[in-house]
Amino acid sequence: MSQRVHNFGAGPAALPLDVLKRVQADLLDFESTGMSILEMSHRSKVYDRVHQEAMADIKTLLGASDDYEVLFMGGGARTQFALVPMNLRPSGASADYWTTGNWSRLAIAEARKAGEAREPWSSEETGHDRVPQAGEVEVDPAAAYLHYTSNNTVAGTQYHHVPDAGDVPLVCDMSSDIFSRPVDLTPFGLIYAGAQKNLGPAGVTVVIVRRDLWERSPASLPDTLSYAKMAAKASLLNTPPVFAIYIAGLVVKKLLAGGGLGEVEARNNSKAATLYGAIDGSEGFYQGHAQTASRSLMNVTFRLNQQDLEPVFIAEAAEAGLAGLKGHRSVGGIRASIYNAISAESVAALVGFMGDFQRRHG
Numbered sequence: 001m002s003q004r005v006h007n008f009g010a011g012p013a014a015l016p017l018d019v020l021k022r023v024q025a026d027l028l029d030f031e032s033t034g035m036s037i038l039e040m041s042h043r044s045k046v047y048d049r050v051h052q053e054a055m056a057d058i059k060t061l062l063g064a065s066d067d068y069e070v071l072f073m074g075g076g077a078r079t080q081f082a083l084v085p086m087n088l089r090p091s092g093a094s095a096d097y098w099t100t101g102n103w104s105r106l107a108i109a110e111a112r113k114a115g116e117a118r119e120p121w122s123s124e125e126t127g128h129d130r131v132p133q134a135g136e137v138e139v140d141p142a143a144a145y146l147h148y149t150s151n152n153t154v155a156g157t158q159y160h161h162v163p164d165a166g167d168v169p170l171v172c173d174m175s176s177d178i179f180s181r182p183v184d185l186t187p188f189g190l191i192y193a194g195a196q197k198n199l200g201p202a203g204v205t206v207v208i209v210r211r212d213l214w215e216r217s218p219a220s221l222p223d224t225l226s227y228a229k230m231a232a233k234a235s236l237l238n239t240p241p242v243f244a245i246y247i248a249g250l251v252v253k254k255l256l257a258g259g260g261l262g263e264v265e266a267r268n269n270s271k272a273a274t275l276y277g278a279i280d281g282s283e284g285f286y287q288g289h290a291q292t293a294s295r296s297l298m299n300v301t302f303r304l305n306q307q308d309l310e311p312v313f314i315a316e317a318a319e320a321g322l323a324g325l326k327g328h329r330s331v332g333g334i335r336a337s338i339y340n341a342i343s344a345e346s347v348a349a350l351v352g353f354m355g356d357f358q359r360r361h362g
């Protein structure tokens with residue numbers, strides 16, 4: 001096997017090596033069934049246990065009460081941009097959306113196709129370099145929900161507080177920071193995340209939804225697009241993405257065995273502090289994109305003072321076994337995604353390379 005690189009790609013992103021090895025070992029003969037999990041009925045006892053355990057473990061990890069259901073859905077996070085208003089915004093009602101990057105911009109665009117969505121806040125003018133701070137934005141008390149994006153994967157910004165929306169339920173796109181830190185579920189009506197950033201492979205979207213919200217789903221919706229119908233059938237209405245659910249389940253078991261989300265957060269804080277420290281200590285050679293108070297612990301975006309050196313940086317980094325560092329085309333520069341599965345050693349390797357690169361080119 002060729003050597004595995006330090007993978008800073010934004011998604012689909014690195015998975016824990018021990019999880020990949022477990023998948024490899026399980027592949028041809030899953031739990032002495034003589035077949036792989038890819039080949040067995042989703043109605044089988046063996047698969048059902050995998051499915052139920054993944055749901056239960058996600059609830060345990062989040063400390064979720066029985067008021068919440070975990071759904072496994074298809075179509076990626078972007079399909080949720082449409083399903084959220086279709087299910088949760090009664091006809092004639094409006095919802096609030098805070099725009100902090102390209103994903104939240106696409107979310108409100110979907111919501112506006114079929115009804116009213118208010119946008120009281122956008123960071124568009126400053127290149128999405130920050131998120132609103134606590135108390136900065138007023139929420140329409142009549143809104144069906146407030147939608148926001150907790151971590152902006154492209155711009156590299158993240159909320160470090162939970163918005164206070166009063167009695168208005170929060171709906172949050174946590175695709176790129178789910179399970180990266182503890183979260184108090186109380187104000188959340190619904191959380192969704194495409195798995196392929198921090199949770200598992202592409203192909204499953206995890207939705208955590210509260211009973212009073214899934215009960216809003218209109219009966220006129222297609223069954224597979226209805227939170228109520230999916231909740232009633234434990235996401236086994238149709239064939240679920242079994243392989244993706246199984247791997248996400250292994251990742252969640254690993255997080256639980258490692259001590260839960262408090263431990264995960266401590267590791268993520270330390271990795272991010274190391275990397276931002278290198279940027280801030282470079283005397284302007286490296287320049288962070290996000291304002292300090294909004295910096296993401298998951299996606300670290302920065303430019304080189306000499307922007308013509310950025311392609312050189314990316315190419316030399318790749319030579320040194322540091323992959324996936326090219327920034328998104330809308331922001332440019334460098335993006336290092338340091339999700340849960342990225343080790344402190346990988347971050348140290350990147351910081352070492354940055355210092356070396358600066359000595360040679362600075």
Ligand SMILES: *Cc1c(COP(=O)(O)O)cnc(C)c1O
Pocket residue numbers: 011075076077078079103149151152153173174175176194195197
């Ligand atoms: C990647 C990403 C998406 C899009 O996810 P898909 O599964 O490709 O639809 C949406 N929101 C955020 C915050 C993301 O990081």
